[in-house]
Amino acid sequence: MPPYSAAVAGLLLDINPNAAFAYSFRKLRTTYAGSAVRIRRSSDNAEQDIGFVSNNFDIASATTFIGGGSGFLTAWYDQSGNGLNITQATAGAQPIYSATGLVGGPAAQFDGVDDLLFTASPINLSTFLSTNCTVLVVLQQDGTNATNNVFAWTGSTFGTTFVLHATYSDVIYFDLGTNGVNGRINVAQPAGWDDNPHILECYRDSGDVQGIVVDGVSLITGTRTDDIVSETGNIGFGSGATALLKGLLTEIVIWGTDLG
DSSP: OOOOOTTSSSOHHHHSOOEEEEEESBOOOTTOOSOSEEEEETTTOOEEEEOEETTEEOHHHHHHHHTTSOEEEEEEOOOSSSOOOEEOOOGGGOOEEEEEEETTEEEEEEESSSOOEEESSOEEGGGTOSSOEEEEEEEEEOTTOSEEEEEEEEOSSTTEEEEEEEEESSEEEEEEEESSTTTEEEEEOOTTOTTSOEEEEEEEOTTSEEEEEETTEEEEEEEOOOOOOSOEEEEEESBOSSOBOEEEEEEEEEESSOOO
């Protein structure tokens, strides 16, 4: 698997527009004029936005800014156009910036303890998706952690969820709608899953078929009928209440449609 960069077949959101959330260490659409992330350096806690060079992350500027210490993500900017930046003001809960962590390319490294990036304000998720969706994640999880949660959203009603566990006790688990059999689909993680880079896709199509795909291979499909309801909550990336991601993320994009 080569470094995941903008060098493949054009920019993702030019080809597949109208994403609800879009975070990446590569530029995802031509008209996006913002930065990729905001980094805090350990030497003096100064912060700086870092953008792109030739549609790929500006590693040189990040390296120069960080200097001899470490860098931590205080914000990962939403490239969808919806302004749903994910942030973390608490220093101890900021994921580490890794320049070469995932297939030799940049990534956010989560510690499996308390690292979390989340939307700055609660959102009504039904504004962006309800019945159909496509989720794309590029990640590498640490196999020493049993509950690796990529993202989680919970509104005011118990059990109303939008959740992706990269693994939950050796199972990949995707829930759209409610935390139950009508919204959840899960499958045993494939061989070679832990400690290796993967492209993970999850979806619900117009026929209510929900599926999980790893590296282009469909692992499971099933009919699921629960939908996101209209209520407000926060969405967190990298961890949930009890299921914490230990590993690397370089891209998360979520569409409120099935891309096929």
